[in-house]
Amino acid sequence: MTTTDEDLAVDLLRAAPTHENRAEERLRAWARIALAFGDELAATPDPLPAPEIAEVLGGARDDVLVLAEYDTRVRTILVRPDGISRAVKVLMRAGVSVTAGELRAAAVAHEVAHHRMHRGEGRELARRLGHTAFRLGPWRIRGHVTGADELAAHRFAHRRTGIGHGPLALTAALTRHTFGG
Amino acid sequence: MGVLILAVMAAGVLLMLTRVLPTAFALGFMAIGIALCAGQPLFGGKDSVAQAVLQTGAPMLASTMIAVLLGSWLGTLMEDTGIAATIVRKIVEFGGERPTAVALGVFAVSILCGSITGSAAAAMLAGVVGIPAMIAVGIPAVVAGGTVLMGLAAGLPLELIGWQFLSDAVKLPLEEVRSFQLKVFPIALVLGIAYIVVELRRKGVRHAWSVRAPGKARVRRGDAPWYALVTPLLPIVLALGFAVPIVPSLLAGVGYALIATTRPGGFGTTALKSLYRAFDVAAPPIVLFIAIGMLLSAVKLPGAVKALSPMVSAISPSSPWFFVLVFAVLVPLCLYRGPLNVYGLGAGIAGVLVSGGIYPAPAVLGLMSSYGQVLCVSDPTSTQTVWSAQYAGVRPEKVMLSTLPYTWLMAIGSLALTSLLFLA
Ligand SMILES: [Zn+2]
Numbered sequence: 001m002t003t004t005d006e007d008l009a010v011d012l013l014r015a016a017p018t019h020e021n022r023a024e025e026r027l028r029a030w031a032r033i034a035l036a037f038g039d040e041l042a043a044t045p046d047p048l049p050a051p052e053i054a055e056v057l058g059g060a061r062d063d064v065l066v067l068a069e070y071d072t073r074v075r076t077i078l079v080r081p082d083g084i085s086r087a088v089k090v091l092m093r094a095g096v097s098v099t100a101g102e103l104r105a106a107a108v109a110h111e112v113a114h115h116r117m118h119r120g121e122g123r124e125l126a127r128r129l130g131h132t133a134f135r136l137g138p139w140r141i142r143g144h145v146t147g148a149d150e151l152a153a154h155r156f157a158h159r160r161t162g163i164g165h166g167p168l169a170l171t172a173a174l175t176r177h178t179f180g181g
Numbered sequence: 182m183g184v185l186i187l188a189v190m191a192a193g194v195l196l197m198l199t200r201v202l203p204t205a206f207a208l209g210f211m212a213i214g215i216a217l218c219a220g221q222p223l224f225g226g227k228d229s230v231a232q233a234v235l236q237t238g239a240p241m242l243a244s245t246m247i248a249v250l251l252g253s254w255l256g257t258l259m260e261d262t263g264i265a266a267t268i269v270r271k272i273v274e275f276g277g278e279r280p281t282a283v284a285l286g287v288f289a290v291s292i293l294c295g296s297i298t299g300s301a302a303a304a305m306l307a308g309v310v311g312i313p314a315m316i317a318v319g320i321p322a323v324v325a326g327g328t329v330l331m332g333l334a335a336g337l338p339l340e341l342i343g344w345q346f347l348s349d350a351v352k353l354p355l356e357e358v359r360s361f362q363l364k365v366f367p368i369a370l371v372l373g374i375a376y377i378v379v380e381l382r383r384k385g386v387r388h389a390w391s392v393r394a395p396g397k398a399r400v401r402r403g404d405a406p407w408y409a410l411v412t413p414l415l416p417i418v419l420a421l422g423f424a425v426p427i428v429p430s431l432l433a434g435v436g437y438a439l440i441a442t443t444r445p446g447g448f449g450t451t452a453l454k455s456l457y458r459a460f461d462v463a464a465p466p467i468v469l470f471i472a473i474g475m476l477l478s479a480v481k482l483p484g485a486v487k488a489l490s491p492m493v494s495a496i497s498p499s500s501p502w503f504f505v506l507v508f509a510v511l512v513p514l515c516l517y518r519g520p521l522n523v524y525g526l527g528a529g530i531a532g533v534l535v536s537g538g539i540y541p542a543p544a545v546l547g548l549m550s551s552y553g554q555v556l557c558v559s560d561p562t563s564t565q566t567v568w569s570a571q572y573a574g575v576r577p578e579k580v581m582l583s584t585l586p587y588t589w590l591m592a593i594g595s596l597a598l599t600s601l602l603f604l605a
Contacts, residue, residue, distance in 0.1 A: 017313040018270045021403055064322075064574035066391040072319070073385025087392070107390055114388035126278065133274045144277020146317045149388070167390070174392040 008168045016147035034148040038155025051115045059083025068107035070114040077111040113156035183488035189214035197518040208472035212479040219484030238478030242470040248342040251431035252298035254459035262442035267405040269310040287311040291332020293413035296339040301564035319386035326573035330558040331373040338362040341427040368594040376587040409441035480532040490537030501604040515552040523549045547599025551592040
């Protein structure tokens with residue numbers, strides 16, 4: 001594979017519902033910032049207390065797979081074993097071998113990143129992205145970049161778990177295949 | 182005779198519930214069956230099945246059908262020119278850090294879309310970009326789907342097509358329908374906002390690692406220019422602020438959308454292409470309105486009125502508060518193609534209530550409008566609910582459970598208003 005993480009990240013951003021028409025360079029710049037932010041986040045220790053982890057049913061449908069969620073209200077990571085095992089099967093068909101254990105660890109790490117960003121560290125990411133949605137003289141409104149936090153969380157999980165195929169590559173592989181059965 | 186008519190109705194509802202027959206066909210057969218059971222002849226005379234039910238009944242809601250077609254045309258144009266998608270993108274860009282703000286923004290867009298065109302077309306206008314955008318900022322999928330639907334319901338009292346339908350169905354002047362619907366709007370608006378705020382607080386924002394199966398790739402279109410973004414407001418402002426009739430209001434919206442987004446040389450082609458596509462979008466509701474027209478004509482036949490009025494009046498609550506209580510309890514009967522579905526047998530029952538003189542026409546209007554709200558959002562068999570739920574990745578029944586407490590309250594509010602205005 002010659003595609004880099006950055007390429008995959010650009011594709012992921014472009015698939016987000018607000019970036020369809022954005023220029024390649026703009027998306028690439030955002031992707032670079034978000035991935036670097038994920039690296040930095042992974043290099044610093046997680047603040048205590050750590051979020052709780054719970055397993056919940058569901059997550060495997062023919063049109064959507066959910067591997068894990070972070071519930072901001074109760075600050076809990078919800079792991080979806082059904083979604084994970086279905087993803088393992090789909091990936092196997094795609095020629096990517098990953099175990100359910102590895103995928104689970106990556107999913108938990110991904111949500112740890114969301115937990116940290118939600119608790120305040122995400123503001124720094126928004127600052128670095130520096131997207132201006134509206135400007136009138138000295139006044140500017142900072143715009144939201146959909147999907148940037150997702151890229152950071154993917155990279156964070158890759159760094160923390162060190163699995164062969166990172167969450168970015170796995171997500172890209174999943175989106176190319178149907179989820180049935 | 183009355184019992185026979187009720188049996189025909191029950192059979193019709195059963196056919197719709199079990200999906201043996203599409204709703205429109207079931208309603209059409211019901212209309213013929215009711216007329217025959219009411220002792221009307223098949224041919225001959227103005228009250229015959231052939232004349233009253235088929236010839237006069239089928240085009241009875243013609244004004245509504247034209248409004249549906251024009252609303253669909255405007256909706257199609259807003260989709261083709263990227264107006265709806267651009268509005269949603271701007272909302273996400275401005276409000277993205279605060280999921281509640283994003284949801285309220287998409288809710289507002291859904292109100293506008295709901296006010297110009299009904300059902301699934303409106304849900305798609307606001308939802309194609311809006312639903313994944315809401316999920317991307319962490320709004321739970323059920324609430325994302327529900328938000329678009331609550332927006333449509335809040336837009337329903339402002340929907341020009343809906344005014345025309347209610348006006349034709351209960352034979353009231355449009356101004357009276359409009360004035361009542363404007364009083365319903367704040368109730369729907371408040372409960373819609375309550376849904377978003379309460380459900381987001383209850384369920385919390387969620388960040389998921391989720392993957393969507395490769396669907397049809399969304400067509401990428403450029404952003405519409407800023408001055409085109411007021412398009413969905415135009416018909417309502419004209420109809421409300423300047424008392425312009427419905428057809429010219431919608432046409433003005435179409436004209437403005439064309440001028441704001443298309444090069445002069447392309448007017449003809451773009452207009453015609455989107456109009457032809459609009460026929461596809463408008464076909465299901467138009468077929469339904471043909472059948473409802475026949476049903477309304479059937480239940481208004483002298484034989485049917487004579488047979489049904491005593492029965493319906495015997496079970497219809499007469500005191501104003503009893504009216505609210507009984508019809509509030511009966512709300513679920515408008516779900517799942519049930520007998521009180523106002524885009525089904527419910528329209529026929531409304532016809533009986535009016536022609537039998539059981540309630541004054543404005544009260545029946547209020548009843549239909551109240552049930553319309555619930556139906557629009559919570560009925561897991563209505564096209565907009567199915568589309569929104571599936572597009573969000575949840576089952577329609579889950580959207581029903583999530584929204585029903587709010588739409589039920591909406592209905593109770595409008596029923597109370599009806600009772601206060603027309604029965605007290
Ligand atoms: Zn995530």
